Amino acid sequence: MSEPPEDWWPEVRPDAARRLMAAAVESFASRGYHATTTRDIATAAGMSPAALYVHFPAKSAVLFAISRSGHERTLQMVRTTMAEHDDPVDAMRVLVERFVAWHAKRHMIARVVQHELDALTPEDHQVVLELRRATENLVRDLVTSGVDAGVFTVPDVRIAARAILSLGIDVARWYSPTSKPAPEVLGKQYAELVLSMLGHGVRRREPH
Amino acid sequence: MSEPPEDWWPEVRPDAARRLMAAAVESFASRGYHATTTRDIATAAGMSPAALYVHFPAKSAVLFAISRSGHERTLQMVRTTMAEHDDPVDAMRVLVERFVAWHAKRHMIARVVQHELDALTPEDHQVVLELRRATENLVRDLVTSGVDAGVFTVPDVRIAARAILSLGIDVARWYSPTSKPAPEVLGKQYAELVLSMLGHGVRRREPH
Numbered sequence: 001m002s003e004p005p006e007d008w009w010p011e012v013r014p015d016a017a018r019r020l021m022a023a024a025v026e027s028f029a030s031r032g033y034h035a036t037t038t039r040d041i042a043t044a045a046g047m048s049p050a051a052l053y054v055h056f057p058a059k060s061a062v063l064f065a066i067s068r069s070g071h072e073r074t075l076q077m078v079r080t081t082m083a084e085h086d087d088p089v090d091a092m093r094v095l096v097e098r099f100v101a102w103h104a105k106r107h108m109i110a111r112v113v114q115h116e117l118d119a120l121t122p123e124d125h126q127v128v129l130e131l132r133r134a135t136e137n138l139v140r141d142l143v144t145s146g147v148d149a150g151v152f153t154v155p156d157v158r159i160a161a162r163a164i165l166s167l168g169i170d171v172a173r174w175y176s177p178t179s180k181p182a183p184e185v186l187g188k189q190y191a192e193l194v195l196s197m198l199g200h201g202v203r204r205r206e207p208h
Numbered sequence: 209m210s211e212p213p214e215d216w217w218p219e220v221r222p223d224a225a226r227r228l229m230a231a232a233v234e235s236f237a238s239r240g241y242h243a244t245t246t247r248d249i250a251t252a253a254g255m256s257p258a259a260l261y262v263h264f265p266a267k268s269a270v271l272f273a274i275s276r277s278g279h280e281r282t283l284q285m286v287r288t289t290m291a292e293h294d295d296p297v298d299a300m301r302v303l304v305e306r307f308v309a310w311h312a313k314r315h316m317i318a319r320v321v322q323h324e325l326d327a328l329t330p331e332d333h334q335v336v337l338e339l340r341r342a343t344e345n346l347v348r349d350l351v352t353s354g355v356d357a358g359v360f361t362v363p364d365v366r367i368a369a370r371a372i373l374s375l376g377i378d379v380a381r382w383y384s385p386t387s388k389p390a391p392e393v394l395g396k397q398y399a400e401l402v403l404s405m406l407g408h409g410v411r412r413r414e415p416h
Contacts, residue, residue: 032243
């Protein structure tokens with residue numbers, strides 16, 4: 001179910017930078033950020049330590065590139081989904097499907113990004129926190145628009161938005177390449193649970 | 209909102225062992241398990257490295273003691289809650305309130321336990337996985353009993369149980385001593401969201 005590492009960052013150029021980021025994810029995941037050296041990353045990517053410095057000034061810059069890319073793509077996905085769907089129920093369903101499938105497929109990256117937030121420099125951390133806030137605000141707006149339209153009922157919009165994101169993010173903690181169901185199926189099941197959580201009455205029952 | 213470390217493991221004796229566990233949580237949380245030495249832990253607890261070995265044979269034994277205690281107490285809480293409440297709705301409400309408040313209050317321990325699962329020895333890891341499975345099975349049984357009683361409607365009992373636990377566990381990821389609302393209030397709000405997620409129609413609205 002996992003994608004090959006070279007597909008993780010289609011936007012990153014050149015290939016060498018992408019290969020270093022993939023090698024870093026695997027090293028950070030297996031031995032932790034602090035115990036990983038730039039030499040470990042370079043070696044895992046089949047390069048010399050000097051070659052790493054051509055692309056990244058420091059180990060934390062590799063971590064930041066991984067973290068920023070993940071958060072930017074999530075924000076972009078949420079924006080795109082909301083632009084594609086006027087109906088809050090449709091938008092929420094598709095958003096959760098995509099968000100959950102994303103975290104299931106890229107569970108290794110997401111885990112590294114979560115665990116090592118504190119290892120970012122304060123400036124880099126700030127960038128990531130702002131991307132998170134932007135994503136959370138959009139989800140909150142979507143819950144609010146559903147409440148305003150009378151299709152969602154929640155005790156607290158802020159807590160509901162937090163819970164929706166939480167459900168998706170936590171998938172990365174427990175999902176593994178042998179987990180069932182497949183990321184897209186899990187996404188559909190979670191979307192149904194979330195709509196129900198938001199007090200949306202219509203419950204679809206589809207075979208899966 | 210956080211409890212003082214000495215209250216984290218009321219069942220652990222002697223005090224020195226409890227102090228070492230608290231020092232280990234803070235060290236693992238701040239610099240990661242791999243970068244922490246037994247000397248760091250002993251020093252943080254105001255002891256000599258030799259004194260640590262009186263209580264724990266190795267660094268991983270401290271981690272295991274922390275992890276086992278957390279998982280045992282969670283399992284015990286779920287068991288107690290289910291024994292106290294015959295009604296599946298009441299049992300689920302109280303279970304989520306307690307589970308969420310627990311993860312909010314002890315977010316630092318819960319984070320260490322989650323992040324460093326892979327650092328346990330295979331035997332210790334197995335013990336923890338079995339405690340988790342036992343907890344998850346109880347939650348699944350509770351969802352099933354609600355479905356059988358006609359008060360819950362879910363597309364998939366296993367996925368619903370996973371989502372309930374996931375929501376609670378992920379609280380430890382984002383909760384901090386400055387977070388709002390207070391752990392118990394968050395627990396009540398999440399309980400309401402979970403009952404709704406489980407298709408339970410009655411929605412209580414209480415001022416908070």
